[in-house]
Amino acid sequence: MISDNFELIEAIGLNICLAGLFILMTYAVHDILKKNNVPIIGKIVVYFVLFLGAAGFIFKGVMQLFIGE
Template sequence: MLTDHYEQIEAIGLDVAIIGLFLLMAYVVHDVLKKNNVPLIGKVVVYFVLFLGAAGFIFKGIMQLVIEG
């Protein structure tokens, strides 16, 4: 049974790992911005860029579902 669903398990594991990496990056960025007293506009720009990276992966996943399904 495990060998039948190997690709699906691998895809889910990859998605979970990417989500974990983005959460870790968000935490690290938040910590660095907090320690260095960055102004609000700087925080907004940094979080927006981080969001764009995450949105790219989300869009890629949606496109894969549309194309494969």
């Protein structure tokens, strides 16, 4: 059974690991910004850039669903 669904299990595991990585990066960035008293505009820019990185992976996943790689 596992050999039949190996690609699906691998894809789900990769997506879960990437989501966990982005959550940990967000927590680390939040901690650094909080300790260094960064102004609100700096926080907005940093979180926006972090969001763009995550959005790239989300967009890649959606494209793979529609194109059917």
